[in-house]
Amino acid sequence: MGQIRNILFVMYDQLRHDYLSCAGHPTMRTPNFDRLAAMGVRFSHVYVQSPICGASRMSFYTGRYVHSHGAAWNNFPLKVGEMTLGDHLRPLGVDSWLIGKTHMKADAAGMARLGLAPDSVIGARVADCGFDVWVREDGLVAEGPEGFYDTKRSPYNEWLKSKGYPAENSWHVHANSGVDEQGDIASGWLLSNSLLPANIREDDSETPWLTSQALDFLADQSGKAPWLCHLSYIKPHWPYIVPAPYNTLYSAADVVPVVRSDAERVGAHPVFDAFMNNQPGQAFSKDGVRETVIPAYMGLIAQCDDQFGRLLDHLETTGQMDSTMIVLTSDHGDYLGDHWMGEKDLFHDPSVRIPLIIYDPRAQADGTRGTVCDALVEAIDLAPTFVEAMGGTPATHVLEGRSLVPWLHGQTPDWRDAVFSEYDYSGMAIAGNLGLSPREARLFMVFDGRWKLIHAEGGFRPMLFDLDTDPDELTDLGALPRHAEVIARLERRLADWARRPAQRTTISDETIVTMRGKSRRHGIIIGAWEAEDLAPDLRAKLQGKPAHDYRGV
């Protein structure tokens, strides 16, 4: 095992932490994910900084909390000036490449203000989250009566057309729809169609296509600079539909029991109540929906796993395993009906907790291969991990996470006492229904390994779960006076966090320490009465005889 030359940073979208066989799923089979887990460390308690694509990803890419980078929801632009992975890695001689999805919206106004042209090298990187783009495919070629959700070009859709797929929007018509009994489009947007095979050749579907892009990239990079490659898949994110044979790999018999209780709906926290009663929550709470959707979701994961095997095989046969760090993770989970919820958005484990496996090829990691680390990990830990893996020193005044390298190398570092996550639902209809202003529709989670507090702006009480006694998070203790002390403690912990100097990013702690007591050595003399109060060399700077005396003028 040698040193790390390259980092393959693989992200799936909406992959639950517990839908890997190595994580204990009783029916899901992920032999290739497990293969990585056997070579690396599986982190079992990993939390995203926000359970929503855009905000979560901006935290992965900046290494900073959402409260710090401000891109708090999908399509809230990441402000110009925020440093991203590329900014941290390029000074180390490492390129940062993107293959797939970022869900990043560029700060066009900020770029215009600073005169950054989108077609300049720097402007293009700023507009693409700091990456050089091998291929950017955000993966939602959705169209409604008011136009497309995403007006960027879709390289995947263009590729489908070049392959002879006949529809204008083959992403929808072929990759994400089946065919019904009448021969009409059976859209994957409709959950009742989930078990139909997608109307596309399997190897033309999104996951194999992106994997092929990655293999092209690997072939192209030979002999070039070291790289981090962010290979970022759209799947198993909805639409929940998958081509044959994956659509029949799993059936209702493989669906694990739902995690919910009738008691959750009684006296529910108003924000939780509103999310349970929105469309995804209602849909996934109906009989038969989980049994239809989850097998498709599992099929999508199986396809991801097979394609991951293709990647591993390639790295092995080309001799790159000794020099490549491999990271596998997701941007958030999926409730899939647990807690009467669909989608993500809130902070129960199915939503906020993610899988994370890291393979470090170096000999120092030999002792931890195949082990599980249960430290409290945050998504923002990856950025400093990458910097350290590449031989750099993480800029701790910018990066708010902690490098995971010590864990990979079998050490037990002093570690954080809590993880934080946030959710800004100000842009959702729910906020309006609850009568909330955009500043009020925000949630914060603090979890200390036992207690999970959800603080809600807008005048609501907090939610509280005790994961020691209630690991399924079925009982919200936030309204009970007997937990006032725990709540107060976690609220204080959240306040401490909120006061952190997150924007003091232009000067390092080390530089600050060197400033201490130095201004007098540069002639700033405050509080001296007479020359005798000064050190001789400083005194000398003040003395002499003026060439002219203007007092009589």
Next chain:
Amino acid sequence: MGQIRNILFVMYDQLRHDYLSCAGHPTMRTPNFDRLAAMGVRFSHVYVQSPICGASRMSFYTGRYVHSHGAAWNNFPLKVGEMTLGDHLRPLGVDSWLIGKTHMKADAAGMARLGLAPDSVIGARVADCGFDVWVREDGLVAEGPEGFYDTKRSPYNEWLKSKGYPAENSWHVHANSGVDEQGDIASGWLLSNSLLPANIREDDSETPWLTSQALDFLADQSGKAPWLCHLSYIKPHWPYIVPAPYNTLYSAADVVPVVRSDAERVGAHPVFDAFMNNQPGQAFSKDGVRETVIPAYMGLIAQCDDQFGRLLDHLETTGQMDSTMIVLTSDHGDYLGDHWMGEKDLFHDPSVRIPLIIYDPRAQADGTRGTVCDALVEAIDLAPTFVEAMGGTPATHVLEGRSLVPWLHGQTPDWRDAVFSEYDYSGMAIAGNLGLSPREARLFMVFDGRWKLIHAEGGFRPMLFDLDTDPDELTDLGALPRHAEVIARLERRLADWARRPAQRTTISDETIVTMRGKSRRHGIIIGAWEAEDLAPDLRAKLQGKPAHDYRGV
């Protein structure tokens, strides 16, 4: 009275809120400041966002808390991308000019990262806090054994040379030193020399020089675009020395009694104790120091006042009073021995509270001329005031202050319940002496009009003052159990503030509201079981007959 065409934004440095005769000082005479107060509104309860030049000014110029902009101490760079006054005013067709001091350090690393050349128009503005520079003079041409405090050029020092002043550093030798009995330099850095006349012709000293620069600017601007001009004086900031005749205008008999008590030193809060015992605190607590320094400080203010009269006379005789908003303020105060302190740094009123007078030429302000407004005002309120005065709508997702225009126009708006200020002393020797890391050496003040809480990071108890019963802030109640409830309430208020979405600057609240419930109209369909669950126009987007059926492939 017409509309506002121009804004003259005058800032003094280290001018205490109570050293104006219109503010009730019993011996200080400021007829020209008072003249402005008679034409405008004097705000009596105005607080800086940080009692230190650099951090405070970055809040004035960005309209944002220090916790938001991150330039938390002198020479901590203001990060590239932070919007400043010029960014808010230029879209309104208003130029933003600088004459004098900003104490801004450019984010050179950030500029290099974004490819912003300092000699480009945009780069120069970013490097100068968003201003176009008429003349930038930060005013501290100090030199010690380890070199100059400020390595930028000093236009004032160059000008002195051009006028024939013979010293290499005439700023020190002439403008800020006297001559002792032996004919040697008597440096103004040494407090014992404060009452000597500075060895310079009065009209060549700093305050008249900068005023002349302003008059040149005014002459040059005739017929050009509307402007905001930030006329930013160095004085009455130390070195405390002033040319004749101002050095003899005031004497020890004019010095008001010191505000301090022996009880303050007993069981003092460790941070307060450390500041009392640093060099400025010790110096100003010695007998005779206040009586020597304060008359010089008052002389400097008197000179500022006279020069302000020169400006007002010019605006009147040139007919510009009807179209010019005039603002007079300071970046922080000066303890001058009160509370056993010198300098600023902490949150007693002499340090954190500033003068603010605003003259609005418009007829709507006629009803408030000569009045005093006691609303809780923050320094960050000026930026939105300027935007509104120029006919714009303040960007409330960026600017954290509130426009003062309603107060100027005799209205009583719903207003804030507390003001906030911060102090980051991580770069001071005191932090090291207290054993604090750079992240711990930080203070926050929250003041609700009665109670002033100072929260200290680093594990210290808070400080608390009740200004209703103790207007001189002589009794720290922060250690007393009977005030636990008040402390808890203010700590919660501080926590609420700290969790604000200060970095969500790339999207306005109005835009967020328009997003609500709109993603489905762009084809993002989550939680629909079948086509009948969709509106007909949306359903139509999903339907049709595919040109090819690939399922058998």
